[in-house]
Amino acid sequence: MSETIxxxxxxxxxxxxxxxxxxxxxxxxxxxxxxxxxNKLNLYRHSGHCYPELVEKxxxxxxAQIRSVLWxxxxxxxxxxxxxxxxxxxxxxxxxxxxxxxxxxPVHGLSLRILDIDASYTLGDLEKEKQATIQRLQxxxxxxxxxxxSLPLLPKRIAVISVETSKGYADFIKVIExxxxxxxxxHMLFPSVLQxxxxxxxxxxxxxxxxxxxxxxxxxxxxxxxxxxxxxxxxNNYILAKEIALFPLPVxxxxxxxxxxxxxxxxxxxxxxxxxxxxxxxxxxFHNFAVPVQQAQDIIIDESQQLLSDQNIKLRxxxxxxxxVVENKLLYNKSIIKEQIQSIVQQSGFMFKNERSSLLxxxxxxxxxxxVFCKTSVLxxxxxxxxxxxxxxxxxxxxxxxxxxxxxxxxNMSPEKVLQRGYSITMFNGKSISNVSDLKTGDxxxxxxxxxxxxxxxxxIKEKETT
Amino acid sequence: MKEKMDYTEAFEELQTxxxxxxxxxxxxxELSEKVKRAALLIKICKAKLTSTEEDVNKILKELDSGxxxxx
Numbered sequence: 131m132s133e134t135i136x137x138x139x140x141x142x143x144x145x146x147x148x149x150x151x152x153x154x155x156x157x158x159x160x161x162x163x164x165x166x167x168x169n170k171l172n173l174y175r176h177s178g179h180c181y182p183e184l185v186e187k188x189x190x191x192x193x194a195q196i197r198s199v200l201w202x203x204x205x206x207x208x209x210x211x212x213x214x215x216x217x218x219x220x221x222x223x224x225x226x227x228x229x230x231x232x233x234x235x236p237v238h239g240l241s242l243r244i245l246d247i248d249a250s251y252t253l254g255d256l257e258k259e260k261q262a263t264i265q266r267l268q269x270x271x272x273x274x275x276x277x278x279x280s281l282p283l284l285p286k287r288i289a290v291i292s293v294e295t296s297k298g299y300a301d302f303i304k305v306i307e308x309x310x311x312x313x314x315x316x317h318m319l320f321p322s323v324l325q326x327x328x329x330x331x332x333x334x335x336x337x338x339x340x341x342x343x344x345x346x347x348x349x350x351x352x353x354x355x356x357x358x359x360x361x362x363x364x365x366n367n368y369i370l371a372k373e374i375a376l377f378p379l380p381v382x383x384x385x386x387x388x389x390x391x392x393x394x395x396x397x398x399x400x401x402x403x404x405x406x407x408x409x410x411x412x413x414x415x416f417h418n419f420a421v422p423v424q425q426a427q428d429i430i431i432d433e434s435q436q437l438l439s440d441q442n443i444k445l446r447x448x449x450x451x452x453x454x455v456v457e458n459k460l461l462y463n464k465s466i467i468k469e470q471i472q473s474i475v476q477q478s479g480f481m482f483k484n485e486r487s488s489l490l491x492x493x494x495x496x497x498x499x500x501x502v503f504c505k506t507s508v509l510x511x512x513x514x515x516x517x518x519x520x521x522x523x524x525x526x527x528x529x530x531x532x533x534x535x536x537x538x539x540x541x542n543m544s545p546e547k548v549l550q551r552g553y554s555i556t557m558f559n560g561k562s563i564s565n566v567s568d569l570k571t572g573d574x575x576x577x578x579x580x581x582x583x584x585x586x587x588x589x590x591i592k593e594k595e596t597t
Numbered sequence: 598m599k600e601k602m603d604y605t606e607a608f609e610e611l612q613t614x615x616x617x618x619x620x621x622x623x624x625x626x627e628l629s630e631k632v633k634r635a636a637l638l639i640k641i642c643k644a645k646l647t648s649t650e651e652d653v654n655k656i657l658k659e660l661d662s663g664x665x666x667x668x
Binding site for chain 2: 313
């Protein structure tokens with residue numbers, strides 16, 4: 131009870147808090163439903179009790195805030211209901227509709243005791259968040275962005291976002307490492323939390339790392355496996371989904387669950403249901419490359435052999451054709467030559483015969499002509515002989531007459547005759563003189579006359595004057 | 598060019614040769630050259646399937662350096 135000191139009524143702290151407790155208990159007799167955002171769950175692992183931080187926001191501004199308690203038994207029951215309906219545990223940052231009453235404890239103060247949480251309300255809210263993310267990505271025109279990236283023909287360099295110890299990662303590595311075709315992949319792990327709220331910053335950070343070295347990679351694989359279908363609403367988060375959508379390399383998701391697709395899976399380049407399926411997808415890409423290469427090899431071998439054998443057959447048939455054509459031609463020409471030979475033999479026989487007979491005719495002609503010619507010649511000779519004879523006789527007669535005449539003249543000209551006519555010959559030294567210059571006075575000269583000789587000496591010499 | 602050839606180009610060129618040979622566009626004269634070329638392309642493609650050139654240490658170094666901001 132209160133006491134009065136110096137006219138002042140004074141209560142103890144316990145009295146006040148008990149009064150508040152009593153007042154509140156009388157005022158709030160029944161439980162009531164409240165909607166709020168559970169900012170923090172504040173689960174104490176040791177005790178199993180939770181002390182959720184409840185707020186109401188207008189925009190980003192907190193307009194109401196109150197502490198609350200969720201006792202261990204209530205927490206376990208509600209959490210199981212969440213896991214069943216939402217595939218999500220109770221967690222930070224969700225909107226909840228909860229049944230509560232007001233408690234006031236003199237030591238711990240005012241708080242709301244949470245008796246129950248309506249999981250379907252939160253489910254609707256999460257679905258709303260998912261739809262909001264989809265709409266926002268579509269509005270920004272980046273919903274299909276990652277799907278438009280081009281995957282290389284051989285996506286062999288893989289940046290893996292996963293947990294090293296997870297079953298999904300092990301499955302994935304096993305399938306791509308021990309494939310039967312010796313396909314070789316390069317993969318590098320970028321470890322990350324893969325479920326729950328922490329997955330958002332964790333994955334985002336690793337995506338940023340990969341972006342830094344993206345020239346070393348062809349594709350990003352987000353691989354989760356095991357751990358059930360719990361804590362996947364993070365993949366509906368706008369920030370994470372946007373990172374994936376805008377990522378410069380194709381992102382393949384293998385988150386491994388049986389429920390509705392998350393936004394991250396919808397917008398990724400390719401979504402595989404399980405990590406093993408991602409590995410198979412990549413192997414299939416290799417097949418798509420390897421099989422045509424192998425087929426190309428087979429086709430090229432087959433077709434070249436076919437081509438060569440076709441050409442061989444063609445060549446052989448041409449050779450045969452050529453041979454038979456040539457043989458025919460040779461036979462034909464041989465027979466023509468034979469004909470020609472026969473014809474030449476025949477023709478030359480004829481020609482010889484003709485030539486011989488014309489030669490014989492010519493010979494006969496020549497003989498005949500020669501005889502005629504000879505006969506004519508004999509006659510000519512005879513007549514010429516006769517003519518010579520008669521001509522020469524006359525000629526001789528004439529000559530004889532002329533000779534007689536000449537003889538007569540010669541006789542008349544003889545020195546005796548001349549001397550008879552009174553002429554003389556003067557001689558000096560046995561030579562007749564006709565030129566006075568041959569003589570000089572005193573020379574003895576001989577003068578011959580008809581009846582003898584006179585020797586005399588030269589007295590004078592008188593040269594006849596020349597006219 | 599022989600070793601540096603991109604396997605995508607090699608693959609496409611190989612497909613072209615296969616198409617040519619299937620359509621009978623290749624004469625016996627060209628055959629030897631084409632087959633030789635195809636063999637090289639097949640070798641490049643097959644090598645790509647079973648080898649890798651990336652080095653984890655190099656990538657880690659680049660990640661650490663942080664200076665590499667190739668966007």
